[in-house]
Amino acid sequence: MSKTHVKFKLNGAAAEGMCEPRTLLVHFIRENLSITGTHIGCETTHCGACTVDLNGKSVKSCTLLAVQAQGADVVTIEGMANADGTLGALQEGFRQMHGLQCGYCTPGMIVRAHRLLKENPKPTDEEIRFGIAGNLCRCTGYQNIVKAIQHAAAKLRGEEYLEAAE
């Protein structure tokens, strides 16, 4: 099958490669570009392990073609750390509040939460639960993920979050 040239911005830097028109964005990122933090859990857009941020929206990269990202601004889990390399607010929140166990859903969950907090910097627990409903987790039961996102939200607002992880 003939190949197409795809180029977009990935985590702030230019990324490009040749791929078949049918190549899924998640495979292009993971295999052509060897950036493997984004995971695949279901191939049917249900689990959200493959969530990336594309032009300011959360998308599931397992049901988007790489060619559809032509010229886009794409952010993955690898773009979530602070500029100095320390853990970003969400990454730190997940660690502090025990918001992960096996770690497989975590990249998609954090990338999704990143967009959620951009849209709603002071969410209620219920809004967080609704906002991450496109991301499945089999380990945590979500309770500490909600706290992790609240922890990050507080930090981003310059407030202190006090509740301990359960």
Next chain:
Amino acid sequence: MNDMSPNKAEREAKLEGMGCRRKRVEDVRFTQGKGNFVDDIKLPGMLFGDFVRSPYAHARIKGINIKKAMKVPGVLAVLTATELKGVNLAWMPTLAGDVQMVLADGKVLFQNQEVAFVVATDRYAAADGVEAVEVDYEALPVLVDPFKAMDKNAPVLREDLKGKTSGAHGPRKHHNHIFEWTMGDKDLTEAAFRKADVTIKELISYHRTHPSPLETCQSVASFDKIKGELTVWGTFQAPHVIRTVASLISTIPEHKIHVISPDVGGGFGNKVGAYPGYICSIVASIVTGKPVKWVEDRIENLTATSFARDYHMTAEIAATKDGKVQALRVHVLADHGAFDACADPSKWPAGFFNIVTGSYDFPVAHCAVDGVYTNKAPGGVAYRCSFRVTEAAYCIERAMDILAKKLNMDPAELRLKNFIRRDQFPYQSALGWEYDSGDYHTAMKQGMEKIGYPALREEQKRKQADFKAGKTRDIMGIGVSFFTEIVGAGPSKNCDILGIAMFDSCEIRIHPTGSAIARVGTKSTGQAHETTWAQIIATEIGIPSADIMVEEGNTDTAPYGLGTYGSRSTPVAGAAIAMAARKIKAKAQMIAAYMLEVHEGDLQFDIDGFRVKGLPEKFKSMKEIAWAAYHSVPPGMEPGLEAVSYYDPPNMTYPFGAYFCVMDIDVDTGVYKIRRFYALDDCGTRINPMVIEGQVHGGLTEAFAIAMGQEIRYDAGGNVLTGSFMDFFIPTAVETPVWETDHTVTPSPHHPIGAKGVGESPNVGGVPAFSNAVNDAFGFLGATHIQMPHDYWRNWEAAKSLGLIK
């Protein structure tokens, strides 16, 4: 360090040892997308394999044509049973003593069974190749209902077993019968039933479901022809067992097989067994001389690699009229699918189902399990539970509620009346187990107080009156569940896998500068072993957990262990870790005595070093002792500071807990709302409460899924109806209830640190709590037992069958 400062509390805090809520070391890589999962592995020249699968549940294969597939660009090879026969791998042994086709040999026995393996340059080319393989099937009659498996004219599924009147677990009664397994005293049980005041009998089914970790099963095999060595990276909960099995079924000696479980994205029992994908990736690598990756997609995962449950349990209890239980009798019809690929210790075809007497003092009991073949996926794995323990707990906890209803007694009161008392431990159960420790009454009463049990029952009475008066269409259920688990398989006297005793192991090396590496025979799939194992060592020998690196999953470097499943890691490997640490501590004490010029007996361990009794200023820290171990050991002593322990547990551990679920159901729609869920767990000594609570949250969420809708369903033709996350219920954050956790601590008397397992308790105790809540809600309207799963539709059906909807 020779003075008394910093103070004790500070020194202890610095260790971050047992009991503290230590943050996980794993999280630093996982939160940055730097985990290393199987599909992240990329080797030079790596190929990709994909399966041709059967659309039929039962069919004869009349021919396979690979010509077109071989012409697809990128396709290099297509393996079928014919090729596998050449290396004697068309069939493989299962953990349950059966055999299973790796690729369909003459016929297919379940939908999506592996028929051929296409190897290509990438996953897209492999998928193209799969499409181009032509298989000629002749459909055969399909057997889906296990209750019809032993009918006289039932189709013959396993032609390979023709004429075999006995299997790995004794006589076979029928061509679709696998085994009958019995425990207990049949005659005494019958006698007790004959003179009982009250008896109950109910068919309690635990439907088929699937563990479905978010990462599916996958492997990368790389065979080095020059060295004759095979390396396999895979999603293995038990990498050493995989290595041994690989060696036994291939001609490759075990020392030339390197099995590596890198980071694993959840297991829940799905990743214990050996699957055709692993074998085919290995064979394909040998055939092509290149590394071959196999990654299952979600549909393949749900429909082919293992399932859980499918136990149909007829439970009977005999009791006195005032509610004292006298006998338990259970018959189970177990649907194992097309091959008996149950992942149990080899001598236990029904796992530890004989824990079915639960937390109650049954004087006598008898249970019998009949395993049968059907045209469904093989498996029978322990999905977040010890072997068949969730089935057993569900059975007894439903049966106790049914008895309570018959006696017109409160279900909590009935349980309190029949609990094994604290002074009865160690307790010999009627079905053969020795429960190590428990304090059931305390746990139950604490739970009842915290949930406000009497007030909830009062409220329920009012609501029931309102419902009958037509003032509301909501009904309220209070689900009570008290479970006893049996985890930590297991003692070599009764537990093995293919002949290998189910011990576990740890090797600890202390480096000269006082930091350490610990290698363990288990494999975390999210349980935070890198964090918690270090905590055990920190407390045992006084080195900060931050200075201890924990490594698992590489069979070349880790000591032989049986892996992580059945909540065995803490009961077995946790003990091995403590014992290895104690060996190090004993040697450290000798070195410290030499350094301080005193007799060993004059020293006492004090948080992070040894102190001379009565002379508190004379102290040597573990850091100093570590240096001395490589520098100035006592004359005649070998230098170095390391130890290995292989721990054969004397008994299982028996965690327990009291769970309560409060639920409201709208009878007109079947829509339920979980108002509260309270879980009290007693897992003995608690190593990291944060991790324990996280495990409880996760296990409860899986219990919620299973009880309230998650199911692998088949139609009459053997087609899977729940083959993707569209139809297979995985709760999102929106449906998932908020969990209230609590605990009591009753240490295990035989475990070196008193710890029991915990990861699976919430699934075991959670499922009956939800189901009992639904049944309790409908109980006053005449329901005795409503089968799981209790999704909206089935709740509505239940309401309709009770005449509540006109």
